[in-house]
Amino acid sequence: MSSLRRSMHRSPATPRPQIPLLLSAVFLAYLAQMTLNPIIAPLAREVGLAEWQVGVTISTAAVMVVATSQLWGRRSQSWGRRAVLVAALALAAVTMTGFAVTAAAGMRGALTGTALFALFVLLRGIGFGTAIAAIPPTAQAYIADVTPGEAARVKGMAGVGAVQGVAMMAGAVVGGALAGFGLLTPLIVVPALLVIGLGIVAFGLRREPRHERIADPPRVRVTDPRVWPFLLTGFGMMTALGCIQVIAGFIVQDRFGLDAARTGLATGGVLLAAGAGMVVAQAVIVPRSGWAPTRLLRVGTAGAVAGFLILIPNVGAVALAAAMLLIGLGLGVAMPGYSAGPSLLMRRDEQGALAGLIGATNGLTFVVAPTVSTALYGIWHPLPVILGTVIMAGVFGFVCVHPRFRQLVGTPTRG
Secondary structure: OHHHHHHHHOOOOOOOOOHHHHHHHHHHHHHHHHHHHHHHHHHHHHHOOOHHHHHHHHHHHHHHHHHHHHHHHHHHHHOOHHHHHHHHHHHHHHHHHHHHHHHHHHHHOOOOHHHHHHHHHHHHHHHHHHHHOOHHHHHHHHHHHHOOOHHHHHHHHHHHHHHHHHHHHHHHHHHHHHHOOOOHHHHHHHHHHHHHHHHHHHHHOOOOOHHHOOOOOOOOOOOOOOOHHHHHHHHHHHHHHHHHHOOHHHHHHHHHOOOHHHHHHHHHHHHHHHHHHHHHHHHHHHHHHOOOHHHHHHHHHHHHHHHHHHHOOOOOHHHHHHHHHHHHHHHHHHHHHHHHHHHOOOOHHHHHHHHHHHHHHHHHHHHHHHHHHHHHHHHOOOHHHHHHHHHHHHHHHHHHHOHHHHOOOOOOOOO
16 A cells, blocks of 8 residues: 555656756765865874874764764755755855865964864864765665665665765865865865755755655664664674775885885775775666665675785785775675665655664764774784674675575565
8 A cells, every 4th residue: 555655646747856966966075075085184284283183083073974864864854855955065065164264274374283173173073074974864865765666776875875986086086186286275176066066956956845744753773673784784894994994005005115105196096996896886787787685785795805805915916906996896786785775674754764874874984993993903914904804704694694684675664
């Protein structure tokens, strides 16, 4: 009966879903974030901040993602997708404009010390972290709402991951190129990108009719039996990835004895290989495979385990790049299964809270993994890679044996 009501609701007169427009806004938001990444380290030194202060700033943003993702996801159902995205992109644009002004003052020496650090944490950490936390849950909840079938939902969720991967690669290129014109140039471009995204959403995305909104969306608990196996799987995959992302530059420099300039270039190439693998997986392999979420998880995690195993020994630059490419491919295949799988088991009014939980889980790994991996690397260089391998192998075993993944995941529950 629920399926009948849903199909009647989406009659031929119903406007087509605006997934491409939504993905363009996601792309611009993440392009803005990734454009800033290549200049954070030199910017910090230019304004006189220590490395640990940059780490605190980034970790604060991750904490805000964890703290606010489910709130944003639920609000996307009560306020509407457009209202949430407009609020989030406006907040992001304002905070990053303030961040650019603060950085400029720091570079002139007009703002220093504790005051400068506090503004970095407030603007880039708390403000921007809170804003960016709204983007993935809102996009995923929208896609879950307009894609009643398994194949369309997996394809839509893969689209979110694909545009994030493209943004990661493009941001590295754009940020590095703009930095050639001075460190302030990327800082000016970042809020401009966010304003463009804001305009696309404000003037292009349709507002949902009031009767389609849910006044008080329910919370979804982490312990919900429909959800926690997927959340644990996602946390494991993202933690394993985090174990190597943060130390990639150290691995490159220490294995090949490069100076700082060549290390930066080589590290960019290594991370580009991982990003390219994710994009190919989510833009090409997943949409064409037609695989169900469980199969995506099993095939993807198996491929990632192989990549981690190749990465452990120091067997040359080609093997290092191939390992990162394989890890990117594997995780790119698995991630849509992680996000689409539980959404097929939830009611419509639970989709926003679920998307928020997934966003919070992803954010939590960036609070934990950087500290653990860098500490282990200081003890023994291969140790964080070995830990990532063990975690990923555990995830593969878990998705092969847990009953939740052995069940057919393809039909939404009654809504």
